[in-house]
Amino acid sequence: MNTRHLRRVAVAVSVAALLPLALTACSGDSDTSSDAGADKAASSAPAKATESAATMDEPFGPGCASVPKEGAGSFKGMAQDPVATAASNNPALSTLVAAVKQAGLVDTLNSAENITVFAPTNDAFAKIPKADLDKLLANKAELTKVLTAHVVGEKLTPKQLEKGSFDTLAKTKLTTAGSGEEYTVNDSSKVVCGNVPTANATVYIVDTVLMPAA
Helix, strand or coil, X not given: CXXXXXXXXXXXXXXXXXXXXXXXHHHHHHHHHHHHHHHHHHHHHHHHHHHHHHHHCCCECHHHHHCCXXXXXXXXXHCCCCHHHHHHCCHHHHHHHHHHHHHCCHHHHHHCCCEEEEEECHHHHHCCCHHHHHHHHHCHHHHHHHHHCCEECCCXXXXXXXXXXXXXXXXXXXXXXXXXXXXXXXXXXXXXXXXXXXXXXXXXXXXXXXXXXX
């Protein structure tokens, strides 16, 4: 065997020995890239889930547009105060606040823990004939019954409102139905701004006063 032939054999052996190493290296690079892609996908999925959950926890409804963007009457401001104080900072609830003061319920509502308040707007009270409203405001016992019929002794989530029946502080029943961002209370009153947080309560602002059955 001459020298030239020996050199060819040596080169062939070297190439054969190096080829598996090269393939292994390429395979390792591919796996790393694939792992990186999987890690990226996995990290993005929880972010989307978290974002979705955060959205569900926010106030909703057409009436929320009238809530001040800043200050004590804003959603952020209301979340810092107990419910009666928070409502007093919302211009759309001034009639309700006056009624709560008239009934002497400010301290009761502010000191309660984990309650839900269905808060009628000024327009809701305006649906009641003036003579009837004046009569109600003048009767503290009856006014207290009406106002506490809007309060449930637990914090209610929108999910619970989809088909619910709850005991109120007036010892009456309050029923809810709906889904998404549309809910009705006692088959007549609509939630116009829901899931509003305060320091001790969740508030659902409604467009009709909930009058307990006689």
